[in-house]
Amino acid sequence: xxxxxxxxxxxIQAADKQALETLYERYEKLLxxxxxxxxxxxxxxxxxxxxxxxxxxxxxxxxxxxxxxxSSWLLTVTRNASIDSMRRKNEQTEALDERDSLxxxxxxxxxxxxxxxxxxxxxxxxxxLAEEQREMIELFYFKGLSQRAIAEERNIxxxxxxxxxxxxxxxxxxxxxxxxxxxxxxxxxxx
Amino acid sequence: MKCEAxxxxxxxxxxxxxxxxFEKHLAxxxxxxxxxxxxxxLTADLPFAAEPAEPNDGMKERVLSAVFAExxxxxxxxxxxxxxxxxxxxxxxxxxxxxxxxxxxGANVYLLAQKxxxxxxxxxxxxxxxxxxxxxxxxxxxxxxxxxxMVQENGHSSVILQANQLQVPTGTExxxxxxxxxxxxxxxxxxxxxxxSGRGAVSYTMPSDDNWQMIAVTLExxxxxxxxxxxxVLAAEL
Ligand SMILES: [Zn+2]
Numbered sequence: 001x002x003x004x005x006x007x008x009x010x011x012i013q014a015a016d017k018q019a020l021e022t023l024y025e026r027y028e029k030l031l032x033x034x035x036x037x038x039x040x041x042x043x044x045x046x047x048x049x050x051x052x053x054x055x056x057x058x059x060x061x062x063x064x065x066x067x068x069x070x071s072s073w074l075l076t077v078t079r080n081a082s083i084d085s086m087r088r089k090n091e092q093t094e095a096l097d098e099r100d101s102l103x104x105x106x107x108x109x110x111x112x113x114x115x116x117x118x119x120x121x122x123x124x125x126x127x128x129l130a131e132e133q134r135e136m137i138e139l140f141y142f143k144g145l146s147q148r149a150i151a152e153e154r155n156i157x158x159x160x161x162x163x164x165x166x167x168x169x170x171x172x173x174x175x176x177x178x179x180x181x182x183x184x185x186x187x188x189x190x191x
Numbered sequence: 192m193k194c195e196a197x198x199x200x201x202x203x204x205x206x207x208x209x210x211x212x213f214e215k216h217l218a219x220x221x222x223x224x225x226x227x228x229x230x231x232x233l234t235a236d237l238p239f240a241a242e243p244a245e246p247n248d249g250m251k252e253r254v255l256s257a258v259f260a261e262x263x264x265x266x267x268x269x270x271x272x273x274x275x276x277x278x279x280x281x282x283x284x285x286x287x288x289x290x291x292x293x294x295x296x297g298a299n300v301y302l303l304a305q306k307x308x309x310x311x312x313x314x315x316x317x318x319x320x321x322x323x324x325x326x327x328x329x330x331x332x333x334x335x336x337x338x339x340x341m342v343q344e345n346g347h348s349s350v351i352l353q354a355n356q357l358q359v360p361t362g363t364e365x366x367x368x369x370x371x372x373x374x375x376x377x378x379x380x381x382x383x384x385x386x387x388s389g390r391g392a393v394s395y396t397m398p399s400d401d402n403w404q405m406i407a408v409t410l411e412x413x414x415x416x417x418x419x420x421x422x423x424v425l426a427a428e429l
Contacts (some may be wrong), residue, residue, distance in 0.1 A: 015263035021255060028246050030238070037241035046247050050254045057258045059390070060353050061338040064326055075238040080203060115239045122240040141237055146204040147195070162198050166226070169233035176236075 005070035009063055012056060024053055027071075030115055031078045038082040038142050044089065048081045071114075083144030125175035133168035140165045194223050201230055211332045218331065322348070327408060327425035334358060335389065337425050339368075339406050341397075348397040350380055354408065354425065357389040365414035366391060366424070371405040380406070382414045403429050 005026075011019035031052060035045035055062060055077065067073045126134060132154075139150045150165075151158040196213045199205050205213060217223050324340040337354035352368050360366065368380040381395035408425040409416075 017259060020258070024251065024255060028251060029243060030241075032246040032250070033241040033244040034238045036244050037238075042247055046250050046254065049246075049250070050257055053254060053258050054261060057263055058261050059355055060392075061355075064324075064338065066326055072235060079238070083203060115243070118236055118239040119242070122236060123242070126240060137237070140198065140202070141234055144202045144204075146202065147198045150198075159195070162195065165198060166229070166233075169230070173233055 006065070009056075009070060013060060020053065020057055023056070027074060031074070034075060034078055035082050035085075038079065038144070039086055044082075044085050048078065048085050051081045051085075052078050079144070086144065121176065125172055128175050129168065129171055132164075133171055136164050136168040137172065194220060194226075197223055197226055197230075201227065207334075215331045325406065325427045325429060327352075327354075327406065327427040329425055330423050333422070333424045335425060337408060339427070349394055350397060350406070351392070351394045352381065352383075352406075352408070353390075353392040354383075354385070355388075355390045357385050357391065357424065358410070359385050359387060359389055360410065363413045364421075365411055367409050367411050367414075367416060367419070367421075368393060368395065369407045369409065369419060370397075370401075370403045371407065372401045373404055377419060379417070382411075405429055 005023070008019045008023045008026075012023065028049065031049050032045050035048040036042060039045055039048070052074070062077075063070060063073055126137070129137070135154060136150070139145045139153055145153065147161045148158060150156075150161050156164070193216060196205060196209065196216075200210065200213045200217075217227070322341040322343050324338055327337040327339060329335050335354055335357035337352055339350055339352045342349045342351055350368070350370070354366070357366065365382050365384055367382050369377045370380045371377050378401075380397075381393035383391040383393040385391035405426065405428050407419075407423050407427075409419045410421040410424050412420060
């Protein structure tokens, strides 16, 4: 899959519109859903996806293999664009509370097996975290707040923010490993 | 600016000065490098936690027409072929953190004067083959990145460098590309300016098949510097 992505990306470097359209179709839903998860707003999410593809179209050689898997890179670019967008609009949306309203029975894009496989497991694992740890991940990763803003939001000492984030992420990883054991029947490859 | 800036660095909330300072710290602090890598690993799957949502009605048409209304990637890019990479003519390695240090250690060495191609457009008579490419990373305190591609065509080797997100030169300033061999000799390999968004490109016919060890970009006070006078902005080992 990433081979195909890389081929498409190379064709885009030669200004191939068809290649960009194919790449767009492949990732539209994932990037839109991720941006929506971060911003909680459909209008901003469309702008963010547009920003990402605009960059790919107009800026040469943003991606190369040293940056890891193409899809991971694309998601990082989308996250950065989402953080920028939230900062620009200074939005304090509560995407976390809106999560339930965003539920959809749409099948995951067949192309993006990882999403389908991991999404449910991941959401389950996040739900298992203590409220405090869930909030740390929300504010740090999905809101992209500064350390100071997180400390203020959670009313905790600035110096403890980094440690709490790492702890929360490690707990999540721990829950994921347990989840992979198959308690809830989710099928995951053994890594 | 120490280890505690890691979170703000990851989230991009540092200003330019603090980011540069933290990147300097990162080069010296093993703990921070490991923690940064750990953060990347631990968060790599989180995007997939997003519930699948249907994109807005008509979104694809709106986005693509907005995107295609813009100029695509640079002219040099458009003519550059994208064939399956041939066996590399020489080993191209990833840029090392130490690149800029190595380069400054060889300051004031003898410099060969070279005839320079000023034409930034690459005219191609026959299909060129890509012999390899390398990413140039910004040195501490500078922004930007570049890709240098080695291209073989019509029996010559050329280096095509494309940079973006560079500081826009002011006055007579210009960016110059340098090739450095094992002896530390620096050879000019093209001059370029950037557009207002910090993008620039240059193509240069390699003076000889010397055993080049490094490629670097400096910001020179004028376009005519015969030896590097300005700061090294981008560098990579070859
Ligand atoms: Zn540190």
